[in-house]
Amino acid sequence: MGEVISTFHVDVRLLIAQAVNFAIVFVVLYYFGIRPLLKILTERSKKIADSLKNSEKIEKELAHTQKKREEIVKQAKQDAIAIIADMEAQGETRKKEILVKAKAEIEKIVSKTKDDLEIEKKIMLKHVKEEAAEMVVGAMEKILNKKMNSDSDEAFVKKTMQEIGKS
Amino acid sequence: MKVTIKQYAQGLYEVVSKAEDGDFKVVLKNFVKILAMRNELRKIDKIMEEFGNLWNKERGIVEGELVSARKLSAEVVMLLHEQVVILLKAKEAKLEQSVDKDILGGFVVRLDDAVIDGSLKTQLVNLKNKLAI
Numbered sequence: 001m002g003e004v005i006s007t008f009h010v011d012v013r014l015l016i017a018q019a020v021n022f023a024i025v026f027v028v029l030y031y032f033g034i035r036p037l038l039k040i041l042t043e044r045s046k047k048i049a050d051s052l053k054n055s056e057k058i059e060k061e062l063a064h065t066q067k068k069r070e071e072i073v074k075q076a077k078q079d080a081i082a083i084i085a086d087m088e089a090q091g092e093t094r095k096k097e098i099l100v101k102a103k104a105e106i107e108k109i110v111s112k113t114k115d116d117l118e119i120e121k122k123i124m125l126k127h128v129k130e131e132a133a134e135m136v137v138g139a140m141e142k143i144l145n146k147k148m149n150s151d152s153d154e155a156f157v158k159k160t161m162q163e164i165g166k167s
Numbered sequence: 168m169k170v171t172i173k174q175y176a177q178g179l180y181e182v183v184s185k186a187e188d189g190d191f192k193v194v195l196k197n198f199v200k201i202l203a204m205r206n207e208l209r210k211i212d213k214i215m216e217e218f219g220n221l222w223n224k225e226r227g228i229v230e231g232e233l234v235s236a237r238k239l240s241a242e243v244v245m246l247l248h249e250q251v252v253i254l255l256k257a258k259e260a261k262l263e264q265s266v267d268k269d270i271l272g273g274f275v276v277r278l279d280d281a282v283i284d285g286s287l288k289t290q291l292v293n294l295k296n297k298l299a300i
Contacts, residue, residue, distance in 0.1 A: 133295045137298070144271055148271065153235070
């Protein structure tokens with residue numbers, strides 16, 4: 001051993017001193033370099049792990065949200081279809097109601113027009129009859145005025161008396 | 168006591184109807200005297216009118232007007248009087264004749280409460296009304 005040390009010119013004291021130096025440097029490095037670095041690395045790893053975890057959670061939530069959105073859209077479509085169907089049904093009913101009402105109104109107007117026409121016809125007929133009667137009687141009056149004399153008047157008086165006596 | 172026109176007329180009628188033919192003048196003279204005494208001579212016209220109505224009513228006499236378009240013969244006038252007597256169930260008819268060309272022909276008898284219309288004008292009006300219906 002002694003030979004080896006002398007062959008390689010190893011100085012034990014220098015070796016010890018270097019060992020002490022190394023230990024000191026190691027301690028200093030450990031406390032002020034490696035340890036904080038390890039701490040930072042650990043925190044970073046944790047953060048990454050957390051981020052990954054969050055990312056999964058977000059993905060899951062995203063997927064859930066997507067599903068929910070699809071469900072809402074689907075429901076909305078169904079609701080929209082139902083509303084449109086309802087509206088169409090209501091529109092149809094309203095259309096039928098309007099048609100019935102319009103029909104009734106038209107029938108009423110037609111009936112009223114018929115009645116009015118009938119009344120006008122009656123009035124016109126009455127006027128025509130009145131005018132015809134006026135003309136006939138007027139003509140008769142003129143003829144009788146010319147043709148009537150004492151004899152025919154007395155004959156008329158006698159006839160009228162007989163008729164009054166009978167009635 | 169106040170005596171109404173109707174009561175005067177009724178009294179006069181009763182006295183006159185019981186009196187003999189020659190007593191009429193005496194009865195009327197006395198009646199006028201009574202009115203003068205009671206200071207009611209101004210009522211005499213109304214009393215005589217009422218008396219006339221009463222007289223006619225009690226004796227079945229009807230008075231009125233006979234209207235024709237032309238003057239009628241005596242025969243036709245007599246027939247009309249007879250007809251009025253029959254129609255009104257009276258005993259006598261006194262009709263004053265008048266002429267109205269507007270009735271065209273026939274006759275109209277106007278009494279106090281009735282009209283017998285046998286005029287040509289009315290018959291034409293009735294005909295016109297019938298035609299106009």
